Amino acid sequence: MAKFRKKPVVIEAVQYEFGxxxxxxxxxxxxxxSGPVxxxxxxxxxxxxxxxxxxISKGDWIITGIQGERYPCKPDIFAATYEAVE
Incomplete structure (x- = not known):
């Protein structure tokens, strides 16, 4: 099986807070x-x-990808996978 490396891509992310x-x-x-809950x-x-x-739960990261897609990421996975950029 061939091996691949993920291309470096800059994403936006924010830690989930209520609201x-x-x-x-x-x-x-x-x-x-938007309706009754x-x-x-x-x-x-x-x-x-x-x-x-x-x-999602408190502390999870909500990531916005390069095409505007969103997905959650647990804090430990986020810390092992991403680093801050300037």
Whole structure:
């Protein structure tokens, strides 16, 4: 099998804070933030990605790729994969 190295690409990223989500998952069902969302204690924040909705939690990074796509990244993976640029 051939080996490949990822090209260096500059991305934008921000650590998730409450209010940055697109909606919430409550009991397995997604509720978009633009409509009514149950005030349940077990609601999980989520963002929309090219692959569908992904649940996120405090401290996760939300990455915006070169074509405007967004996806979440756990803090430990982010720290091992990315470094700040000027």
């Amino acid at each position: 940055m989500e697109d909606g919430f998952v409550v009991d397995g069902r997604y509720y978009d933030k 149950p005030r349940a204690m077990n609601r999980i924040p989520a963002i929309k990605t090219l692959e569908g909705r992904h649940e």
